[in-house]
Each structure stands twice: as structure tokens, then as C-alpha cells.
Amino acid sequence: MIRSEPKVLLVEDTCALAETYKAYLAPQGWDVHAVSTGAEAMAFIGREAPGVVVLDVNLPDGNGLDLLRQIKAREIPCEVVIITGKASVSMAVEAMREGAFDFVMKPFSADRLRVTIRNAFDRLNLTNRLQELGSDRFEGMIGRSYAMQTVYRIIGNAAPTNATVFITGESGTGKELCAHALHQLSKRSGGPMISINCAAIPRDLLESEIFGHVKGAFTGALADRQGAVLSADGGTLFLDEVCEMDARLQSKMLRFLQEKTVQRVGEDKVRPVDVRIVCATNRDPIGEVAAGRFREDLYYRLHVVPVELPALRERDDDVILIARHFLDRFSREDGKSFKGFTPACEQRLLAYPWPGNIRQLQNVIRSAVVLNNGEMMDETMLPVFAGGAEPAVPVTAGGEAPTGAGGSGRGTSRPAPEAIEPLDQVIRRTIEHAIEACGGNIPRAANALGVSPSTLYRRIQIWGQERESAGE
Numbered sequence: 528m529i530r531s532e533p534k535v536l537l538v539e540d541t542c543a544l545a546e547t548y549k550a551y552l553a554p555q556g557w558d559v560h561a562v563s564t565g566a567e568a569m570a571f572i573g574r575e576a577p578g579v580v581v582l583d584v585n586l587p588d589g590n591g592l593d594l595l596r597q598i599k600a601r602e603i604p605c606e607v608v609i610i611t612g613k614a615s616v617s618m619a620v621e622a623m624r625e626g627a628f629d630f631v632m633k634p635f636s637a638d639r640l641r642v643t644i645r646n647a648f649d650r651l652n653l654t655n656r657l658q659e660l661g662s663d664r665f666e667g668m669i670g671r672s673y674a675m676q677t678v679y680r681i682i683g684n685a686a687p688t689n690a691t692v693f694i695t696g697e698s699g700t701g702k703e704l705c706a707h708a709l710h711q712l713s714k715r716s717g718g719p720m721i722s723i724n725c726a727a728i729p730r731d732l733l734e735s736e737i738f739g740h741v742k743g744a745f746t747g748a749l750a751d752r753q754g755a756v757l758s759a760d761g762g763t764l765f766l767d768e769v770c771e772m773d774a775r776l777q778s779k780m781l782r783f784l785q786e787k788t789v790q791r792v793g794e795d796k797v798r799p800v801d802v803r804i805v806c807a808t809n810r811d812p813i814g815e816v817a818a819g820r821f822r823e824d825l826y827y828r829l830h831v832v833p834v835e836l837p838a839l840r841e842r843d844d845d846v847i848l849i850a851r852h853f854l855d856r857f858s859r860e861d862g863k864s865f866k867g868f869t870p871a872c873e874q875r876l877l878a879y880p881w882p883g884n885i886r887q888l889q890n891v892i893r894s895a896v897v898l899n900n901g902e903m904m905d906e907t908m909l910p911v912f913a914g915g916a917e918p919a920v921p922v923t924a925g926g927e928a929p930t931g932a933g934g935s936g937r938g939t940s941r942p943a944p945e946a947i948e949p950l951d952q953v954i955r956r957t958i959e960h961a962i963e964a965c966g967g968n969i970p971r972a973a974n975a976l977g978v979s980p981s982t983l984y985r986r987i988q989i990w991g992q993e994r995e996s997a998g999e
């Protein structure tokens with residue numbers, strides 16, 4: 528269980544500076560401790576579990592980045608704020624990529640340090656709330672797979688900052704939903720969020736859609752248009768399919784990012800704007816740069832915090848959680864009485880590769896609810912499976928398939944309904960078998976099963992809790 532006491536650890540080897548920071552933080556009522564080396568810091572963290580660690584990048588026994596990596600590798604539940612000088616700012620940027628909450632550059636005011644630490648505590652509290660909820664939802668996103676937990680953590684860390692976020696992922700993986708989460712969790716959530724799909728707007732109109740125009744600037748400019756950038760002032764601008772911009776627009780975008788000013792088409796006036804950029808693509812942006820279709824300098828300007836959304840087929844059993852959510856929602860909306868999926872149907876949902884990801888899953892379930900009736904949805908109601916994707920029969924570590932699992936493929940003989948083993952039971956037996964076969968080594972068993980160790984730890988925890996509540 529994550530602890531969130533307002534305990535702050537300062538890791539700073541210059542005594543005078545440590546005392547100054549302590550004095551800065553004294554009025555906040557936090558329990559502030561200072562140590563001067565990385566080794567002392569790790570010992571303190573292990574013993575006292577501070578909520579926030581404020582870390583100088585230069586330490587006598589290594590650098591702050593190494594310490595940050597140790598904290599992250601051990602999954603220690605705390606937020607890390609990096610203190611950096613001008614000379615080591617690139618290390619601080621690297622630290623953000625490695626999961627630091629924020630960095631403050633020397634010299635900084637007492638207020639800057641206090642606000643950053645307060646934000647870090649807010650972030651930690653939010654994370655704790657999510658942990659308590661079992662983390663299967665985050666700002667409208669459903670899923671508790673390891674891959675999605677990582678995404679939630681990056682969103683949570685990036686949201687309160689002004690850093691540009693670059694979201695990649697196949698079509699339908701939730702890139703727009705992710706952009707909304709970033710806006711909602713930011714301090715800009717009271718401001719506007721403007722979305723522009725660069726692929727959906729004709730290329731010759733895109734510039735004025737983004738930057739605006741004045742009446743008469745070109746044929747068809749019948750009235751002034753503010754444009755997305757000015758409309759997003761004080762908020763977030765989401766540029767979807769950003770790789771579709773042509774070369775001219777890419778240069779204009781680069782200038783805008785450098786100067787933070789905007790000039791509408793046909794107007795001399797330059798206006799300052801305060802906009803946070805989130806962009807997304809389902810292309811491979813590096814490939815687009817290599818092919819000369821996307822400017823490298825623009826790519827690096829935009830690619831500050833990358834978020835990679837995994838394909839649905841890479842999210843363990845999230846597909847079931849999401850499918851149940853859609854089944855429930857559409858059943859309610861359409862006045863149907865579906866309560867769940869049959870075990871065989873869930874196996875087919877898990878086995879299917881979902882090339883159109885969550886959008887495809889949503890559409891498939893929507894039409895199945897409209898076209899069918901009953902309490903349990905079975906695989907015959909989902910025509911997407913007619914293509915013949917075989918169900919994912921969990922294979923035990925010994926190599927054999929457990930009895931009663933699967934067998935619902937078209938053309939194979941069906942097992943008797945009473946022979947069907949509940950999916951949870953099949954999964955549990957498979958996992959227990961794998962752990963036994965790997966001599967109790969959970970990471971090795973996870974590797975053999977093709978899931979993350981945290982998936983196994985989570986399941987083991989749940990079984991423990993079930994045993995406890997059953998009084999075993």
C-alpha cells in the first residue's frame with residue numbers, strides 16, 4: 528500500500544543549500560529531512576517512505592539520475608523532483624523521461640520549490656486514489672494491464688507540466704482520450720481544449736484552421752477566423768494526425784513553437800499565446816522523419832514527453848474489462864438485458880487480434896447488442912469471429928492445454944456446457960502451474976507466460992485476499 532505522509536527528503540550535499548531549502552519548506556508543515564549522499568538517500572527512503580524526494584543531480588557518490596533509476600526500478604511509491612543548474616539541464620530533461628515529476632533550475636525561489644512539492648504531493652495522492660480503486664480506470668480509459676498502468680503514470684506525471692506530449696499508437700487505441708486526460712488533469716482544465724484532426728481537413732485549409740485568417744486573405748475567406756491556436760489560448764491544443772501537415776505548415780508550426788506567438792493568415796499583427804500542445808499520430812514518426820516527410824527539428828520540438836499507447840491485443844485481459852463495459856453500457860442504452868459474456872465468448876475476445884483496437888471492439892459490441900437478445904452474449908452473436916481466429920487456449924507451463932478451455936472454434940466439436948471451466952479458474956491454474964514450473968520465480972514465470980510480473984503479483988494478491996475473506 529502506498530504511503531502518502533507529507534514527508535519530504537532533500538538529497539543535497541552542500542550543507543548550506545540543504546539548510547536554505549529546509550527553511551523554504553518549514554512553513555508548509557511538512558516533515559523535511561536532508562541527507563547528502565545517494566546511499567544515505569536510499570537507506571532513508573527504504574526506512575521512512577517519504578512522499579517526495581528532492582534530488583540534486585550532482586551527488587558525491589553518483590548522480591541524481593542513477594538514484595532516480597533505482598527508485599523507479601524498485602517501484603518505490605514517491606515523486607522525485609530534480610534540482611539542476613543550467614549546465615545539467617539536459618540531464619534534468621532525461622530525468623523527466625525516466626519518470627521524475629518535475630525539475631527546478633537553480634537559482635529558484637522558495638515559492639517555486641513549495642509549489643512544485645505541493646503539486647508532487649497532489650500527484651501522489653491521485654496515484655494513491657487510483658491504487659485504491661484497483662486502477663482499472665483512469666480518466667475515462669478502462670484497463671489495468673501493466674502496459675496501461677505505465678501510460679497512466681506518464682499521463683499523471685506529464686499533465687501538471689506544460690511539456691508537449693507526443694502520443695503514438697495504432698488507430699483506435701485511445702489517443703484522443705489520452706489527450707483529454709492530459710488536459711483534464713492539468714492546471715489548464717478550466718481553459719479550452721481544442722482538437723484539430725490534420726488528416727480530416729484539406730491541406731490548403733489547414734493553415735487557416737490552425738492559425739486563423741482575416742477576411743479577404745484568400746479566395747473564400749469571407750469572414751475573419753480566429754483559428755485553433757488562438758481559440759486554445761490558456762488551454763490545450765490537440766493536433767491529431769500531426770504527420771499529415773505539409774512542409775510549409777510544418778515550418779510555420781516550428782516558428783510558433785519557438786516564439787509562442789501567432790500571426791493569422793493575411794494579418795501583420797503578431798499575438799502572444801499561451802497554449803500547451805499535445806499531438807498524436809498513428810504513423811511511425813521516426814520513419815516519417817527518415818523519409819523526409821516530417822521535419823526533424825519539429826519532431827524534436829514536439830517529442831518532449833512520448834506516450835506510446837499499446838495495441839488492444841497487448842493489454843492482457845483489458846479487452847474483457849472494456850468489452851464488459853461496452854456490453855453493459857449499450858444494453859442499458861438499448862433497453863436490452865445482457866449481463867455478460869459466456870466463458871467461450873470471452874476466450875474469443877481474448878484471442879482475436881483487434882486490428883481496429885478499442886474503436887473496433889466498441890462497434891462490434893454495439894451492433895451485437897442491437898441485433899441480439901438474451902442475458903449472456905455468446906461468440907455466435909459476434910460475427911467478427913466468423914473469420915476463424917482461434918481462441919487463446921492458455922497453455923500450461925508443461926505444454927498441454929488445460930481441459931475444458933476453448934474448443935469453441937468453428938468446425939471443432941463443442942464441449943458440453945457443464946465441461947466448460949470458468950475462465951478465472953483456467954487462468955489461475957495456468958499461472959500456478961507456471962510458477963511451480965519456474966521454481967517459484969515469478970518474473971521468470973511471467974516471462975514464460977508472456978505477461979508482466981505485476982500481472983502475476985496482482986493476481987496472487989487478489990487470491991490471498993479472497994482466501995482471507997473466505998477465512999481460510
Ligand SMILES: Nc1ncnc2c1ncn2[C@@H]1O[C@H](COP(=O)(O)OP(=O)(O)OP(=O)(O)O)[C@@H](O)[C@H]1O
Nearest residue numbers: 668669670697698699700701702703704809885886
Ligand atoms: N481504454 C479505453 N477504455 C474505454 N474506451 C476507450 C479506451 N480507449 C479508447 N476508447 C474509446 O475508443 C474509441 C476510440 O478512441 P480514440 O478516438 O481516442 O482513438 P484514437 O487512437 O484517437 O483513434 P484514431 O487514431 O483513429 O484517431 C473512443 O470511443 C474512445 O472513447
